[in-house]
Amino acid sequence: MMIEEEREHFRAKLTAMQGEIRAISGSAAQDLKPLVLDHTSVGRVSRIDAIQLQQMSQEATRRRQQHLVKIDGALRRIESGRFGLCFLCRIEIDLRRLSADLTITRCRDCVEAL
Numbered sequence: 001m002m003i004e005e006e007r008e009h010f011r012a013k014l015t016a017m018q019g020e021i022r023a024i025s026g027s028a029a030q031d032l033k034p035l036v037l038d039h040t041s042v043g044r045v046s047r048i049d050a051i052q053l054q055q056m057s058q059e060a061t062r063r064r065q066q067h068l069v070k071i072d073g074a075l076r077r078i079e080s081g082r083f084g085l086c087f088l089c090r091i092e093i094d095l096r097r098l099s100a101d102l103t104i105t106r107c108r109d110c111v112e113a114l
């Protein structure tokens with residue numbers, strides 16, 4: 001069983017990750033504003049660049065949102081005592097794998113079985 005100290009450690013790490021992502025999302029929010037292009041001074045290539053940059057930034061935002069959802073789930077599992085247990089077979093996930101990614105929900109066997 002995972003001891004309380006470990007749970008607290010993971011909870012602190014997850015909360016820190018959450019804060020970091022939210023800080024980045026805050027500063028990136030302006031990238032999501034509608035793209036205003038100055039057609040008189042910006043050439044066609046620059047417009048394409050600007051559109052691509054915005055798409056990349058939107059993609060990064062989408063990934064951050066997904067990560068936040070995963071972190072939320074992990075924090076909820078900590079609260080409910082299911083953190084570190086495989087979602088499918090309920091055995092304990094290897095602590096080294098879990099430490100590498102606190103948001104994983106399946107043990108190695110179940111991942112490989114998929």
Ligand SMILES: [Zn+2]
Nearest residue numbers: 086089107110
């Ligand atoms: Zn499993």
